[in-house]
Amino acid sequence: MASSYTCRACSRALLRTNTSWVQLSNKAALRRAQRNFSTTAPSLYNASHSLNADVRPEAIKKPFPNVKSGVSGLAQKLREKAPLMTEPYVAYGATRDLIKECARPGDYKIPQALQKGAEIPTIENGVHLGEGEGWWYETLGLKPTFANWTQITFLHMYMLQVRFRMLPETHASTWIQHLTNHAFYAAEDRLVVWHKFNANSLRQKHLKDMFSQWRAVLLSYDEGLMKGDAMLASAIWRNLMGAKEDVDFQKLAQIVGYMRKEIKRLENASDEEVVNGMWTFKGDPGDEASLVKQSSKMMQESTRV
Numbered sequence: 001m002a003s004s005y006t007c008r009a010c011s012r013a014l015l016r017t018n019t020s021w022v023q024l025s026n027k028a029a030l031r032r033a034q035r036n037f038s039t040t041a042p043s044l045y046n047a048s049h050s051l052n053a054d055v056r057p058e059a060i061k062k063p064f065p066n067v068k069s070g071v072s073g074l075a076q077k078l079r080e081k082a083p084l085m086t087e088p089y090v091a092y093g094a095t096r097d098l099i100k101e102c103a104r105p106g107d108y109k110i111p112q113a114l115q116k117g118a119e120i121p122t123i124e125n126g127v128h129l130g131e132g133e134g135w136w137y138e139t140l141g142l143k144p145t146f147a148n149w150t151q152i153t154f155l156h157m158y159m160l161q162v163r164f165r166m167l168p169e170t171h172a173s174t175w176i177q178h179l180t181n182h183a184f185y186a187a188e189d190r191l192v193v194w195h196k197f198n199a200n201s202l203r204q205k206h207l208k209d210m211f212s213q214w215r216a217v218l219l220s221y222d223e224g225l226m227k228g229d230a231m232l233a234s235a236i237w238r239n240l241m242g243a244k245e246d247v248d249f250q251k252l253a254q255i256v257g258y259m260r261k262e263i264k265r266l267e268n269a270s271d272e273e274v275v276n277g278m279w280t281f282k283g284d285p286g287d288e289a290s291l292v293k294q295s296s297k298m299m300q301e302s303t304r305v
Contacts, residue, residue, distance in 0.1 A: 087171060091178045094277035098160060099153075099182040101280055106152030108132030108144035110194045120196070128195050135284035140251055142240075146195060150187065150210055151240045154217045156281060157183055159259060161218075162225070163266035163274055175275070184210070213239070225263075229256050250292055257288035 108130035112118035121129045123143060132144030142148045157179060164175045187210055191197040197206070217239050224232025233256050240255070241247055262281055266274065273279065 095178040097277035102156035106149040254285035254288040258285035
């Protein structure tokens with residue numbers, strides 16, 4: 001029997017969106033929509049217990065029990081499933097805004113791409129070089145390239161995905177998938193607008209490489225989150241900094257502190273605060289500079305001895 005569960009936070013987010021109802025005009029469309037949802041009982045971890053999608057009396061749900069028309073049967077199924085069918089559309093709209101927030105810290109532009117006949121500047125290995133501002137470029141020293149934009153975006157996407165895993169099990173995968181899809185849509189747009197990669201084969205090559213990097217990010221950051229700061233710092237060093245030997249360890253530690261702080265903020269936030277599409281990351285890793293310079297308790301104890 002299909003679950004009638006609907007996340008209350010998602011339902012509220014739906015009421016605030018301007019997304020129009022999508023008309024399901026035939027049985028095939030109905031089946032496609034139903035496949036988006038699990039038929040297993042939902043997990044209530046970190047979610048409200050008042051989760052019924054429809055609390056109307058059974059007599060009201062079935063006003064015409066004697067009518068055996070196929071049309072009326074389909075209409076009744078639509079009424080019963082409507083709260084569940086809206087979930088992908090809520091997730092689509094909210095994650096479209098959330099991916100913009102993930103991409104914002106690493107944003108860059110290439111003005112020459114908008115000038116007719118202008119040559120796009122490159123670095124020594126032929127990679128296109130843009131113009132970017134903010135801590136990641138001006139303080140950390142990363143160059144504003146597509147690869148670095150990708151890794152900065154992935155870092156923030158990962159933190160949101162960790163929080164999405166705390167949503168009820170039947171909903172988490174929908175939100176994670178839409179967030180990932182929007183990231184690749186944004187990446188393809190960037191390749192066209194700022195890098196002039198108009199050939200589909202060239203864009204697909206970059207997107208395939210990007211997907212491989214995303215899988216590596218998930219595995220390595222998950223391991224770091226579970227095994228401690230040293231392991232997380234190692235993952236950041238490999239993914240974001242390209243395993244360069246001349247790394248600034250204090251700045252690396254600042255990124256670790258920043259990730260821990262933002263993941264904690266996301267953990268403490270309610271489902272509604274996260275899924276309404278208005279979540280913002282606070283500050284940047286530079287805010288952790290004073291904390292990183294403090295001696296740990298272990299170092300303080302060893303100094304006394």
